[in-house]
Amino acid sequence: MLQLGDEVFLYSVVFVVVLLGTRSPLWTAALTASLYLFLAIFRFPQVPSSRARQVLHPTGAAAGSGKVSVVAHRGGGHDAPENTIAAIREASKNGATGVELDLEFSADGVPILMHDETVDRTTNGSGPLGQMKLSELGKLDAAAKHRLREKFAGEKIPTLEEAVEECIKLQLTIYFDVKGHPDEVQPTNQTNKTRLYYAAAALKELYKKHPVLYNSSIVCSFEPKVIYRMRQRDPDVVTALTHRPWSLSRFGDGAPRFSSPWKHQWTTLMDILLDWAHHHILWKLCGISAFLIQKNFVSPDYVQYWAQRGVEVVAWTVNTEVEKQYYQELLQVNYITDSLVEDCEPHY
Known part of the structure; x- marks a missing residue:
């Protein structure tokens, strides 16, 4: 069942808001009670804290030291072509504790590593990823647009299986970043048959094929429905929600997404509601063990807020030496970075 504590404040707010809207004490009490029962019945408990610590702090798990983990974003996209085997190997060589990898699918349903919905930005190809079969993707050069393209020329887009096997071999923790695809249906061949x-x-x-992943990986997503579906499939998997406040109304650098004042105000309101939901409902419903938050919103008080709920903060994307020292020495929280070897441009 749900614990009280700050839950009292949550349900008090819900009660007051509904009461102001309905003017009915009976309906207000019923709706608030329904919300409580829904969360109590359908929420997933967090995995044991000892195993979550083993995943989040692998180098200090045995001794319980809680050592800060450094995670290479997309395998370390500044140091090598992102989401490739080369990036994973470079991250390991440069001292990363783990790697963050983006899960996508080819047109024929094979899980692969790719961040974008098209192959244009990172390869010498062009077109939507969802319309390209694995055999077509295998012909592309994943290093074509990288600053070190000559060093990594010919690097291929790996399958998820290939990447996982490499990470296991190198003893790297994996942060699986799932963009979506919890249950969407797409065509897979010319006969218009579909596949979930x-x-x-x-x-x-x-996880069934590689049980070691239960103690060496975490599934993350901006979409709560993805994490909830993951817990439904396997409640033993360590999970995290990823969040950037104001993401609906503003870009990462703070610039408004929409020129229309009305649209901007509407999405700002949605941002407020989404942020509130993440911090009061969604994290508990999904039973997460970590909360991945854009670095600009992390503070000692924020880390303490989540620590009181048994959730660890992981900051992204930390790309300068000064920032890294701040997270390692003062905040002592895990962080995700584009480079293990030098300062690089901020990433949102």
Whole structure:
């Protein structure tokens, strides 16, 4: 069942808001009670804290030291072509504790590593990822647009299986970043037959094949429904929600997404509601063990807020030496970075 504590404040707010809207004490009490029962019945408990610590602090798990982990964003996209085997190897060589990898699917339903919905930005190809089969993707150069393209020329887009096997071999913790695909249906061939793209199902099969992942990986997503579906498939998997406040109304650098004042105000309101939901409902419903938050919103008080709820903060994307020292020495929280070797441009 749900614990009280700050839950009293949560349900008090819900009660007052509903009462102001309905003017009915009976309906207000009923709706507030329904919300409580919904969360009590359908929420997932957090995985044991000892195993969450083993995943989040692998180098200090045995001794319980809680050593800060450094995670290479997309494998370390500044140091090598992002989401490639080369990036994973470079991250390991440069001292990363783990790697963050983006899960996507080819047109024929094979889980692969790719951040974008098209191959244009990172490869010498062009077009939507969802319309390209694995055999077509295998012909692309994943280093074509990278600053070190000559050093890594010919690097391929790896399958999820290939990347996981490499990480296990190098003893790297994996942060699986799932963009979506909890249950969407897409065409897979010329006969217009369809196949369910279950990211959670694909990961479940991966955990079944490689049980070591239960103690060396975490599934993350900006979409709570993805994490909830993952917990439904396998409640033993360590999970995290990823969040950037004001993401609906503003870009990462703070610039408004929309020129229309009305649209901007509407999305700002949605941002407020989304942020509130993340911090009061969604994290508990999903039973997460970590909260991945854009670095500009992390403070000692914020880390303490989540620590009181048994949730660890992981900051992204920390790309300068000064910032890294701040997270390692003062905040002592894990962080995700684009480079293990030098300062680089901020990433949002």
